[in-house]
Amino acid sequence: MQGIIDRQLDVLIYPEIGMDPMSVQLASLRLAPVQVATWGHPETTGLPTIDYYLSAEELEPPRAQENYTEQLITLPNLGCFYRPWGGEAIRLDxxxxxxxxxxxxxxxxxxxxxxxxxxxxxxxxxxxxxxxxxxxxxxxxxxxxxxxxxxxxxxxxxxxxxxxxxxxxxxxxxxxxxxxxxxxxxxxxxxxxxxxxxxxxxxxxxxxxxxxxxxxxxxxxxxxxxxxxxxxxxxxxxxxxxxxxxxxxxxxxxxxxxxxxxxxxxxxxxxxxxxxxxxxxxxxxxxxxxx
Missing domain, CATH: 3.40.50.2000 (Glycogen Phosphorylase B;)
Structure with missing residues (x-):
């Protein structure tokens, strides 16, 4: 925690609040002026210390802001840069x-x-x-x-x-x-x-x-x-x-x-x-x- 504070971040982004206890503990603290969650865990955090939630236009319903305690930001399309796996599939028996x-x-x-x-x-x-x-x-x-x-x-x-x-x-x-x-x-x-x-x-x-x-x-x-x-x-x-x-x-x-x-x-x-x-x-x- 002190290492995060010492870096004097402008923005702190949590990809997956709720996927492990430590992420919830850290997100419950004010470690940066602006704190953001996104959908590694696709739920609102309910935490007053999280200011924004990054989601995607294609993934949210109408009036989606009602589902979040954070201010919802919807990025275009699927909201992510996704590279294809590109590997060769094994022919299975x-x-x-x-x-x-x-x-x-x-x-x-x-x-x-x-x-x-x-x-x-x-x-x-x-x-x-x-x-x-x-x-x-x-x-x-x-x-x-x-x-x-x-x-x-x-x-x-x-x-x-x-x-x-x-x-x-x-x-x-x-x-x-x-x-x-x-x-x-x-x-x-x-x-x-x-x-x-x-x-x-x-x-x-x-x-x-x-x-x-x-x-x-x-x-x-x-x-x-x-x-x-x-x-x-x-x-x-x-x-x-x-x-x-x-x-x-x-x-x-x-x-x-x-x-x-x-x-x-x-x-x-x-x-x-x-x-x-x-x-x-x-x-x-x-x-x-x-x-």
Whole structure:
């Protein structure tokens, strides 16, 4: 803390307040004349010591200022300069991962804590409508949350009269090239409802994977939908859980439609990467508040 004070900063930016206890403790202090948070953790801080919140035009709803104690600043487009991964995807043997290569593959790559109990039924309903299909979830290093999610889903699938093990598999985290390979093989990428993914959705776009997302009221539920809006694929943004289910089912059943979506992603995704507009806007903002 003293090291920060000694530098006599004009502006102090916290990328991820709330992701660890130390960030919250530091942000609760006045260490610079202007203190700023941004969406490494996509929530208002509620702290009187944080003056501004940096977000993005494509990620916020109308009247978004009402959701923040800070003064909201929306940078253009997605609000960031994002470089594509650019690595070569590994051609995966799905069978070695325990995935049935004959079944439609619905990829569910969110961290387990992002899956809210009230949405568990959505997966069982998709399975009921589709019949043969497979949902692929991931097990992080700390496995207890994945086990809790597995037990919840098992209970819901049982209520639907469905054999959980025929429809759902949990696999360990994959490295970048292997994950990209799985994205290439996935028929649908299911974004987490209520707590959207950004990096995973950007990776999905880079591999041409069709995304289904349920747009939420707050920033945390609007990350993937912002990406889809930016590339002109609003049709993949669900306004309700029922719409989410219907979109997933349509993408699985209608191969021609799925292929058209992939082609549109491949054609339009260039606008997502290395966008200088947010950089210029951030420079202008910092110059203004520092003075």
């Amino acid at each position: 799905l069978g070695k991962l325990g995935i049935d290569p004959r079944s439609p593959l619905l990829l569910c790559p969110g961290m387990p804590f992002k899956y809210a109990r009230q949405h568990d039924w959505v997966f069982a309903e998709i399975a009921r409508r589709l019949g043969r299909c497979q949902f692929v979830f991931f097990i992080p290093e700390v496995t207890n949350l994945a086990e809790a999610l597995r037990r919840r889903l098992e209970a819901v699938f049982a209520q639907y009269g469905l054999n959980f093990d025929e429809y759902v598999i949990f696999i360990p985290w994959l490295n970048g090239p292997a994950f990209d390979g799985l994205l290439e093989r996935a028929d649908v990428f299911l974004d987490t409802i209520g707590f959207s993914g950004f990096n995973t959705a950007m990776q999905a776009v880079e591999q041409g994977s069709p995304i289904v997302t349920r747009e939420g009221r707050f920033l945390r539920g609007r990350l993937a939908s912002g990406i889809l809006k930016r590339i002109g694929l609003q049709e993949l943004i669900a306004g309700s859980e029922e719409d989410y289910i219907s979109l997933a089912v349509k993408l699985i059943r209608d191969g021609e439609y799925r292929d058209r979506v992939r082609k549109r992603i491949e054609t339009e995704r260039h606008v997502l990467f290395e966008d200088m507009a947010p950089i210029r806007a951030l420079e202008n903002f910092l110059a203004k508040v520092a003075n």
